[in-house]
Amino acid sequence: MELTLLGTGAPTGLPRPDCPCAACAAALGPDARAATALLLDGTLLLDLTPGAAFAAARAGRSLTGVRQVLLSHPHDGPAVEVPAGLPQPGRVPDGRELTLLTGHRVRAVALDAPGTGYAVTGPEGQRLLYLPPGGAPAGLAEPAEPYDMVLADVVGRPDALAKLRAVGAVGPTTDVLAVHLDHDVPPGPELGRRLAAAGARAVPDGVTLAVGAYEDVPDVPRRTLVLGGARSGKSVEAERRLEAFPDVLYVATGGSRNGDTEWSSRVATHRERRPGSWQTVETCDLVPLLKEEGPPLLVDCLSLWLTDAMDSVGAWDDAVWAERGEKALRERMQELTEAMRVTRRTVVAVSNEVGSGIVPSTASGRRYRDELGRLNAGFAAECEHVLLVVAGQALVLRG
Numbered sequence: 001m002e003l004t005l006l007g008t009g010a011p012t013g014l015p016r017p018d019c020p021c022a023a024c025a026a027a028l029g030p031d032a033r034a035a036t037a038l039l040l041d042g043t044l045l046l047d048l049t050p051g052a053a054f055a056a057a058r059a060g061r062s063l064t065g066v067r068q069v070l071l072s073h074p075h076d077g078p079a080v081e082v083p084a085g086l087p088q089p090g091r092v093p094d095g096r097e098l099t100l101l102t103g104h105r106v107r108a109v110a111l112d113a114p115g116t117g118y119a120v121t122g123p124e125g126q127r128l129l130y131l132p133p134g135g136a137p138a139g140l141a142e143p144a145e146p147y148d149m150v151l152a153d154v155v156g157r158p159d160a161l162a163k164l165r166a167v168g169a170v171g172p173t174t175d176v177l178a179v180h181l182d183h184d185v186p187p188g189p190e191l192g193r194r195l196a197a198a199g200a201r202a203v204p205d206g207v208t209l210a211v212g213a214y215e216d217v218p219d220v221p222r223r224t225l226v227l228g229g230a231r232s233g234k235s236v237e238a239e240r241r242l243e244a245f246p247d248v249l250y251v252a253t254g255g256s257r258n259g260d261t262e263w264s265s266r267v268a269t270h271r272e273r274r275p276g277s278w279q280t281v282e283t284c285d286l287v288p289l290l291k292e293e294g295p296p297l298l299v300d301c302l303s304l305w306l307t308d309a310m311d312s313v314g315a316w317d318d319a320v321w322a323e324r325g326e327k328a329l330r331e332r333m334q335e336l337t338e339a340m341r342v343t344r345r346t347v348v349a350v351s352n353e354v355g356s357g358i359v360p361s362t363a364s365g366r367r368y369r370d371e372l373g374r375l376n377a378g379f380a381a382e383c384e385h386v387l388l389v390v391a392g393q394a395l396v397l398r399g
Contacts, residue, residue, distance in 0.1 A: 001104075001122030001211040002041050003149070006055040008205055009033030010182035011073065011133060023183035030204040031187035036179040038130060038151065043102045045069045046118060046130050048089050050080045059206035068100055072132035074114030091116055111135040119147075126211040129169070133180035136160030137169075146171035148212040154178035154200045155185055158244040159275055161198060166246035166277075173214040176200035193396065197221070197385075198244035221385040221399055222346050227353040227376060228389035235300055237389050238350045239274060245346070247295035248278045251286065253304040284308040290339040290347065302351035302379060306372055309333070315371075316364050329371065337378040351376050353388065 007013075014033040015024030027033070035049040039056060042065040049055075056063050069082075069089040082088060092098050092108035094116065099105050103123030108116050115132035122128075127145070131137070131152040136159060144167045152160050155178060164170040178191075178200050185191045195201055196218040203209070224241060228234030242248045274280075278298075283289075284305050289297060299305075313328040314320035340347065355373045360366045380386045385399030 001120075001124065001126040001128065002208060003128070003211055004039040004056070004059050004061050004208045005177075005179070005203060005205060006037040006039055006052055006059065007034030007049055008036055008177075008179045008181055008202065010180050011035050012182075014181055014183060014187070016183060019183060021183050023186045027183070027187045033181055033205055036133075036151075039063070039066070040104065040120060040128070041102065041122070043067045044100065044104055044106070044120070045086070046120075047072055047132075048080060048082065048086070052080075053083050055205065059208065061208075067102065068098070068106075070106065070116075070118060072116050072118060072130065072135075074132070092118070110138045112138040122211065128211050129164075131157075131160060136163055140164070140167045140169065142167040144169040146174050148173075148214075149175045149177065149209075151177045151179045153180040154195060154198060154244065155181065155191075158198060158240075159277075161200070161244035162246045162275065162277065165244075170199075173217060175209075175211075175214050175217050177209075178202045190394075193394070194240065197224075197241040200244070220346065221383075223340060223343070223383040224348045224385040224387070224399075225376070225380050225383045226348065226350050226387045226389060226394075227380075227397075228350075229353055229357075232389045233392035234350050234352075234389040236392075237387065237394050238298055238300065238348045241348050242296050242298055242346075243275055245296050246277055248275070249289070249295055249297050250274060250278050250280045251289060251297055251299045252280060252282045253284050253286075253299065253301060253308065254282075287335055287339045290336075290343040290345065292345070294345055296346035296348070299347065299349040302349055302375060303354075303372060305336075306333075306368070306375055310368065310371065315367065318363065321367070333371075333375050333378060336375075337382055340379060340382040349379065349383075351379070 013035055015027040034055055037049040037052055038046040045066045048069050053063050066086055069087055071089050071091050094108050094110040097107040105121040107119045109119050111117050113135045115135045117131045120128045127147045128149045129147045133153045134156055136157050147169055150170055176199055178195050185194055191202055199220045201218055226234045226238045309332050313325045315325045315329055354369050360369055386397040388395045388397055
Protein backbone atom coordinates (compact mmCIF):
# COMPACT_ATOMS: atom_id res chain seq x y z
CA MET A 1 0.00 0.00 0.00
CA GLU A 2 1.38 3.38 -1.03
CA LEU A 3 0.64 6.57 0.89
CA THR A 4 1.12 10.13 -0.34
CA LEU A 5 0.78 12.90 2.22
CA LEU A 6 -0.83 15.83 0.42
CA GLY A 7 -0.56 17.83 3.64
CA THR A 8 0.64 17.23 7.19
CA GLY A 9 -0.45 20.40 8.97
CA ALA A 10 -3.28 21.51 11.23
CA PRO A 11 -6.67 22.30 9.65
CA THR A 12 -5.62 25.95 9.21
CA GLY A 13 -2.19 24.97 7.91
CA LEU A 14 1.25 25.99 9.13
CA PRO A 15 2.06 28.83 9.31
CA ARG A 16 -1.37 29.95 10.44
CA PRO A 17 -2.74 32.87 8.43
CA ASP A 18 -1.91 36.19 10.10
CA CYS A 19 -0.22 34.55 13.11
CA PRO A 20 2.89 36.49 14.24
CA CYS A 21 4.29 33.78 16.57
CA ALA A 22 7.90 32.58 16.31
CA ALA A 23 6.92 29.06 15.24
CA CYS A 24 4.81 30.36 12.35
CA ALA A 25 7.57 32.78 11.33
CA ALA A 26 10.00 29.85 11.08
CA ALA A 27 7.62 27.54 9.20
CA LEU A 28 9.09 28.18 5.77
CA GLY A 29 10.07 25.96 2.86
CA PRO A 30 9.85 22.26 3.81
CA ASP A 31 8.57 23.27 7.26
CA ALA A 32 5.45 24.90 5.78
CA ARG A 33 2.50 22.48 5.86
CA ALA A 34 -0.92 22.37 4.27
CA ALA A 35 -3.88 20.85 6.12
CA THR A 36 -3.47 17.09 6.50
CA ALA A 37 -4.84 14.91 3.71
CA LEU A 38 -3.86 11.35 2.71
CA LEU A 39 -3.96 9.69 -0.69
CA LEU A 40 -3.81 5.88 -0.55
CA ASP A 41 -2.85 3.97 -3.70
CA GLY A 42 -4.31 6.82 -5.75
CA THR A 43 -7.84 5.56 -5.03
CA LEU A 44 -8.76 6.53 -1.47
CA LEU A 45 -8.58 10.12 -0.21
CA LEU A 46 -8.79 10.70 3.54
CA ASP A 47 -9.86 14.32 4.19
CA LEU A 48 -10.53 16.79 1.43
CA THR A 49 -8.59 20.01 1.96
CA PRO A 50 -8.18 23.28 0.03
CA GLY A 51 -5.84 22.84 -2.93
CA ALA A 52 -5.79 19.04 -2.74
CA ALA A 53 -5.60 18.66 -6.52
CA PHE A 54 -2.63 21.05 -6.75
CA ALA A 55 -0.94 19.33 -3.81
CA ALA A 56 -1.31 15.98 -5.57
CA ALA A 57 0.14 17.43 -8.78
CA ARG A 58 3.14 18.83 -6.89
CA ALA A 59 3.71 15.37 -5.45
CA GLY A 60 3.54 13.80 -8.91
CA ARG A 61 0.13 12.28 -8.27
CA SER A 62 -3.37 12.78 -9.65
CA LEU A 63 -6.79 12.63 -8.04
CA THR A 64 -8.48 11.32 -11.18
CA GLY A 65 -8.34 7.75 -9.91
CA VAL A 66 -9.91 8.50 -6.52
CA ARG A 67 -12.99 6.34 -5.96
CA GLN A 68 -13.77 7.26 -2.35
CA VAL A 69 -13.33 10.42 -0.25
CA LEU A 70 -13.78 10.08 3.51
CA LEU A 71 -13.87 12.82 6.11
CA SER A 72 -12.41 12.53 9.59
CA HIS A 73 -12.87 16.02 11.01
CA PRO A 74 -15.79 16.71 13.36
CA HIS A 75 -18.12 18.33 10.81
CA ASP A 76 -20.99 17.06 8.70
CA GLY A 77 -20.08 18.30 5.23
CA PRO A 78 -17.05 18.68 3.00
CA ALA A 79 -14.43 21.17 4.12
CA VAL A 80 -14.16 22.80 0.70
CA GLU A 81 -15.77 22.75 -2.70
CA VAL A 82 -15.41 19.31 -4.29
CA PRO A 83 -13.17 19.42 -7.39
CA ALA A 84 -14.70 18.17 -10.63
CA GLY A 85 -14.40 14.42 -11.06
CA LEU A 86 -14.13 13.59 -7.36
CA PRO A 87 -16.92 11.67 -5.62
CA GLN A 88 -18.83 13.43 -2.87
CA PRO A 89 -17.07 13.08 0.48
CA GLY A 90 -18.68 10.84 3.07
CA ARG A 91 -18.10 9.35 6.48
CA VAL A 92 -18.24 5.75 7.71
CA PRO A 93 -20.29 5.30 10.91
CA ASP A 94 -18.30 4.21 13.98
CA GLY A 95 -17.68 0.48 14.03
CA ARG A 96 -18.82 -0.05 10.44
CA GLU A 97 -16.57 -1.27 7.64
CA LEU A 98 -16.49 -0.18 4.01
CA THR A 99 -15.01 -2.42 1.30
CA LEU A 100 -13.85 -0.76 -1.91
CA LEU A 101 -13.71 -2.39 -5.32
CA THR A 102 -9.94 -1.87 -5.20
CA GLY A 103 -9.69 -4.36 -2.31
CA HIS A 104 -9.17 -1.76 0.44
CA ARG A 105 -11.16 -2.26 3.63
CA VAL A 106 -11.90 0.82 5.75
CA ARG A 107 -13.20 0.49 9.31
CA ALA A 108 -14.37 3.53 11.26
CA VAL A 109 -12.73 3.79 14.69
CA ALA A 110 -14.65 5.35 17.57
CA LEU A 111 -12.88 8.28 19.24
CA ASP A 112 -12.96 9.99 22.62
CA ALA A 113 -13.54 13.33 20.85
CA PRO A 114 -15.67 14.48 17.91
CA GLY A 115 -14.56 13.09 14.56
CA THR A 116 -13.86 9.72 12.96
CA GLY A 117 -10.72 7.61 12.83
CA TYR A 118 -10.07 5.16 10.01
CA ALA A 119 -8.30 1.81 10.06
CA VAL A 120 -7.40 0.88 6.49
CA THR A 121 -6.31 -2.57 5.36
CA GLY A 122 -4.74 -2.71 1.91
CA PRO A 123 -5.24 -5.42 -0.71
CA GLU A 124 -1.99 -7.07 0.39
CA GLY A 125 -2.76 -6.89 4.10
CA GLN A 126 -0.83 -3.80 5.24
CA ARG A 127 -2.65 -1.95 8.03
CA LEU A 128 -2.82 1.79 8.60
CA LEU A 129 -4.57 3.87 11.27
CA TYR A 130 -5.44 7.52 10.68
CA LEU A 131 -6.73 9.73 13.51
CA PRO A 132 -8.11 13.28 13.13
CA PRO A 133 -6.73 16.29 15.05
CA GLY A 134 -7.38 16.15 18.76
CA GLY A 135 -8.64 12.56 18.65
CA ALA A 136 -7.64 9.33 20.38
CA PRO A 137 -9.24 5.87 20.06
CA ALA A 138 -11.95 4.90 22.52
CA GLY A 139 -12.77 1.40 23.75
CA LEU A 140 -9.67 -0.36 22.47
CA ALA A 141 -9.62 -4.14 22.82
CA GLU A 142 -6.56 -5.90 24.24
CA PRO A 143 -4.49 -7.47 22.81
CA ALA A 144 -4.47 -5.84 19.40
CA GLU A 145 -2.46 -6.57 16.26
CA PRO A 146 0.16 -3.86 15.63
CA TYR A 147 -0.51 -1.46 12.79
CA ASP A 148 2.15 -1.03 10.14
CA MET A 149 1.64 2.74 10.19
CA VAL A 150 -0.16 5.19 12.46
CA LEU A 151 -0.83 8.82 11.52
CA ALA A 152 -2.01 10.90 14.46
CA ASP A 153 -1.88 14.20 16.29
CA VAL A 154 1.21 13.16 18.25
CA VAL A 155 1.97 16.68 19.53
CA GLY A 156 -1.59 17.51 20.58
CA ARG A 157 -2.65 14.06 21.82
CA PRO A 158 0.43 12.05 22.86
CA ASP A 159 -1.86 9.99 25.09
CA ALA A 160 -3.37 8.52 21.91
CA LEU A 161 -0.05 6.75 21.32
CA ALA A 162 0.04 5.64 24.94
CA LYS A 163 -3.40 4.05 24.55
CA LEU A 164 -2.37 2.29 21.35
CA ARG A 165 0.87 1.05 22.90
CA ALA A 166 -0.99 -0.22 25.97
CA VAL A 167 -2.97 -2.72 23.89
CA GLY A 168 -0.18 -3.56 21.43
CA ALA A 169 -1.63 -1.63 18.47
CA VAL A 170 1.66 0.30 18.21
CA GLY A 171 4.76 -1.88 18.35
CA PRO A 172 8.50 -1.45 17.78
CA THR A 173 8.13 -1.64 13.99
CA THR A 174 5.07 0.62 13.69
CA ASP A 175 5.90 3.73 11.70
CA VAL A 176 4.29 6.57 13.66
CA LEU A 177 3.89 9.76 11.64
CA ALA A 178 2.92 13.05 13.25
CA VAL A 179 0.26 14.93 11.27
CA HIS A 180 -2.06 17.88 11.98
CA LEU A 181 1.10 19.76 12.97
CA ASP A 182 0.43 23.23 14.33
CA HIS A 183 2.53 26.00 15.90
CA ASP A 184 2.72 24.34 19.34
CA VAL A 185 6.31 23.22 18.67
CA PRO A 186 8.94 25.16 16.69
CA PRO A 187 9.47 23.41 13.34
CA GLY A 188 12.75 21.86 12.25
CA PRO A 189 15.19 20.16 14.63
CA GLU A 190 13.14 20.83 17.79
CA LEU A 191 10.06 19.16 16.32
CA GLY A 192 12.14 16.19 15.18
CA ARG A 193 13.76 15.85 18.60
CA ARG A 194 10.47 15.82 20.49
CA LEU A 195 8.85 13.37 18.11
CA ALA A 196 11.82 10.99 18.17
CA ALA A 197 11.54 10.74 21.96
CA ALA A 198 7.99 9.45 21.42
CA GLY A 199 9.09 7.01 18.72
CA ALA A 200 7.49 9.14 16.00
CA ARG A 201 8.64 11.29 13.08
CA ALA A 202 7.43 13.99 10.73
CA VAL A 203 7.85 14.17 6.96
CA PRO A 204 7.36 17.09 4.56
CA ASP A 205 4.20 17.54 2.51
CA GLY A 206 4.18 15.62 -0.76
CA VAL A 207 6.18 12.62 0.47
CA THR A 208 5.15 9.16 -0.74
CA LEU A 209 5.76 6.25 1.63
CA ALA A 210 5.34 2.49 1.49
CA VAL A 211 3.12 1.29 4.33
CA GLY A 212 4.90 -1.56 6.11
CA ALA A 213 8.46 -0.29 5.61
CA TYR A 214 9.91 0.47 9.05
CA GLU A 215 13.55 1.30 8.34
CA ASP A 216 13.03 4.94 9.30
CA VAL A 217 11.22 4.26 12.59
CA PRO A 218 13.24 6.14 15.26
CA ASP A 219 14.72 4.18 18.14
CA VAL A 220 13.41 5.41 21.49
CA PRO A 221 16.37 6.03 23.83
CA ARG A 222 16.36 3.69 26.83
CA ARG A 223 18.22 6.00 29.23
CA THR A 224 17.96 9.80 29.32
CA LEU A 225 19.31 12.36 31.77
CA VAL A 226 17.68 15.82 31.82
CA LEU A 227 19.73 18.53 33.52
CA GLY A 228 18.77 22.12 34.27
CA GLY A 229 18.64 24.89 36.82
CA ALA A 230 15.73 25.89 39.04
CA ARG A 231 12.50 26.49 37.09
CA SER A 232 14.33 25.85 33.83
CA GLY A 233 11.61 23.48 32.58
CA LYS A 234 13.63 20.29 33.12
CA SER A 235 10.78 18.38 34.78
CA VAL A 236 8.34 19.38 32.02
CA GLU A 237 10.86 18.20 29.43
CA ALA A 238 11.31 14.87 31.22
CA GLU A 239 7.56 14.30 31.53
CA ARG A 240 7.03 15.20 27.88
CA ARG A 241 9.47 12.47 26.82
CA LEU A 242 7.25 9.76 28.34
CA GLU A 243 3.71 11.08 27.86
CA ALA A 244 3.26 8.89 24.75
CA PHE A 245 3.91 5.72 26.78
CA PRO A 246 1.49 3.86 29.10
CA ASP A 247 1.91 2.82 32.73
CA VAL A 248 4.85 5.10 33.53
CA LEU A 249 6.12 4.86 37.12
CA TYR A 250 6.93 8.34 38.47
CA VAL A 251 9.57 8.06 41.19
CA ALA A 252 9.51 11.08 43.50
CA THR A 253 12.65 11.26 45.62
CA GLY A 254 11.66 14.36 47.59
CA GLY A 255 9.04 12.83 49.85
CA SER A 256 5.98 14.64 51.12
CA ARG A 257 7.69 16.91 53.72
CA ASN A 258 4.72 17.06 56.05
CA GLY A 259 3.97 20.59 57.20
CA ASP A 260 5.80 22.32 54.33
CA THR A 261 2.91 23.97 52.44
CA GLU A 262 5.14 25.45 49.73
CA TRP A 263 6.57 22.00 48.97
CA SER A 264 3.09 20.48 48.97
CA SER A 265 2.04 23.07 46.39
CA ARG A 266 4.98 22.12 44.16
CA VAL A 267 4.11 18.43 44.45
CA ALA A 268 0.45 19.11 43.59
CA THR A 269 1.45 21.08 40.49
CA HIS A 270 3.58 18.19 39.25
CA ARG A 271 0.82 15.66 39.85
CA GLU A 272 -1.82 17.71 38.05
CA ARG A 273 0.12 17.80 34.79
CA ARG A 274 0.98 14.07 34.73
CA PRO A 275 -1.20 11.69 32.67
CA GLY A 276 -3.82 9.91 34.74
CA SER A 277 -2.47 6.49 33.78
CA TRP A 278 0.87 7.12 35.53
CA GLN A 279 1.60 5.71 38.97
CA THR A 280 3.66 7.50 41.63
CA VAL A 281 5.98 6.07 44.26
CA GLU A 282 7.91 8.15 46.80
CA THR A 283 11.28 6.54 47.45
CA CYS A 284 15.02 7.06 47.23
CA ASP A 285 15.66 3.32 46.88
CA LEU A 286 16.32 3.51 43.14
CA VAL A 287 18.65 0.53 42.64
CA PRO A 288 15.96 -2.19 43.05
CA LEU A 289 13.65 -0.34 40.65
CA LEU A 290 16.39 -0.13 38.03
CA LYS A 291 17.13 -3.84 38.38
CA GLU A 292 13.48 -4.90 38.03
CA GLU A 293 11.66 -5.42 34.75
CA GLY A 294 8.73 -3.08 34.31
CA PRO A 295 7.24 0.01 32.66
CA PRO A 296 9.25 3.18 32.05
CA LEU A 297 10.62 5.07 35.05
CA LEU A 298 10.70 8.83 35.48
CA VAL A 299 13.03 9.74 38.37
CA ASP A 300 12.60 13.28 39.69
CA CYS A 301 15.15 13.97 40.89
CA LEU A 302 18.75 12.82 41.45
CA SER A 303 19.51 16.00 43.38
CA LEU A 304 17.11 15.03 46.16
CA TRP A 305 18.35 11.42 46.02
CA LEU A 306 21.84 12.79 46.73
CA THR A 307 20.57 14.86 49.66
CA ASP A 308 19.03 11.74 51.18
CA ALA A 309 22.22 9.72 50.52
CA MET A 310 24.40 12.38 52.14
CA ASP A 311 22.08 12.50 55.14
CA SER A 312 22.32 8.74 55.57
CA VAL A 313 26.15 8.64 55.55
CA GLY A 314 26.61 11.69 57.78
CA ALA A 315 28.22 13.72 55.04
CA TRP A 316 27.47 17.08 56.66
CA ASP A 317 29.77 16.36 59.62
CA ASP A 318 33.41 17.03 58.68
CA ALA A 319 34.78 14.36 61.01
CA VAL A 320 32.33 11.68 59.84
CA TRP A 321 32.94 12.69 56.22
CA ALA A 322 36.69 12.30 56.58
CA GLU A 323 36.48 9.04 58.51
CA ARG A 324 33.89 7.07 56.53
CA GLY A 325 31.22 9.31 54.99
CA GLU A 326 33.01 10.12 51.73
CA LYS A 327 33.82 6.48 51.02
CA ALA A 328 30.26 5.36 51.84
CA LEU A 329 28.72 8.02 49.59
CA ARG A 330 30.95 7.14 46.64
CA GLU A 331 29.97 3.48 47.03
CA ARG A 332 26.27 4.38 46.92
CA MET A 333 26.79 6.59 43.87
CA GLN A 334 28.70 3.82 42.12
CA GLU A 335 25.97 1.30 42.94
CA LEU A 336 23.37 3.63 41.40
CA THR A 337 25.29 4.29 38.18
CA GLU A 338 26.07 0.58 37.77
CA ALA A 339 22.36 -0.21 38.13
CA MET A 340 21.65 2.40 35.44
CA ARG A 341 24.21 0.74 33.17
CA VAL A 342 22.53 -2.67 33.26
CA THR A 343 18.87 -1.65 33.50
CA ARG A 344 16.49 -2.97 30.86
CA ARG A 345 13.82 -0.40 31.63
CA THR A 346 13.27 2.88 29.83
CA VAL A 347 14.45 5.55 32.27
CA VAL A 348 14.26 9.34 32.21
CA ALA A 349 16.04 10.96 35.17
CA VAL A 350 16.07 14.63 36.19
CA SER A 351 18.86 16.41 38.03
CA ASN A 352 19.89 19.95 38.88
CA GLU A 353 22.89 21.58 37.24
CA VAL A 354 24.35 23.67 40.08
CA GLY A 355 28.02 23.99 39.16
CA SER A 356 27.75 27.13 37.06
CA GLY A 357 26.57 29.55 39.75
CA ILE A 358 28.09 31.24 42.77
CA VAL A 359 30.44 29.13 44.86
CA PRO A 360 28.56 28.23 48.09
CA SER A 361 29.76 30.07 51.18
CA THR A 362 29.70 26.97 53.43
CA ALA A 363 31.78 23.83 53.38
CA SER A 364 28.67 21.64 53.34
CA GLY A 365 27.26 23.59 50.40
CA ARG A 366 30.48 23.20 48.44
CA ARG A 367 30.55 19.49 49.31
CA TYR A 368 27.02 19.00 48.01
CA ARG A 369 27.76 20.95 44.81
CA ASP A 370 30.88 18.89 44.13
CA GLU A 371 29.19 15.55 44.79
CA LEU A 372 26.20 16.43 42.61
CA GLY A 373 28.61 17.29 39.79
CA ARG A 374 30.24 13.88 40.18
CA LEU A 375 26.87 12.11 40.30
CA ASN A 376 25.60 13.91 37.19
CA ALA A 377 28.77 13.08 35.27
CA GLY A 378 28.66 9.41 36.26
CA PHE A 379 24.96 9.10 35.49
CA ALA A 380 25.31 10.88 32.13
CA ALA A 381 28.04 8.45 31.10
CA GLU A 382 25.48 5.63 31.26
CA CYS A 383 22.78 7.41 29.21
CA GLU A 384 22.18 7.41 25.47
CA HIS A 385 20.59 10.86 25.67
CA VAL A 386 21.68 13.80 27.84
CA LEU A 387 19.87 17.15 27.69
CA LEU A 388 20.51 20.52 29.32
CA VAL A 389 17.40 22.66 29.70
CA VAL A 390 17.89 26.44 29.76
CA ALA A 391 14.93 28.84 29.80
CA GLY A 392 12.64 26.02 28.70
CA GLN A 393 14.85 25.16 25.72
CA ALA A 394 16.47 21.72 25.57
CA LEU A 395 20.06 21.60 24.39
CA VAL A 396 21.20 18.16 23.29
CA LEU A 397 24.50 17.20 24.90
CA ARG A 398 24.42 13.58 23.76
CA GLY A 399 22.18 11.57 21.48
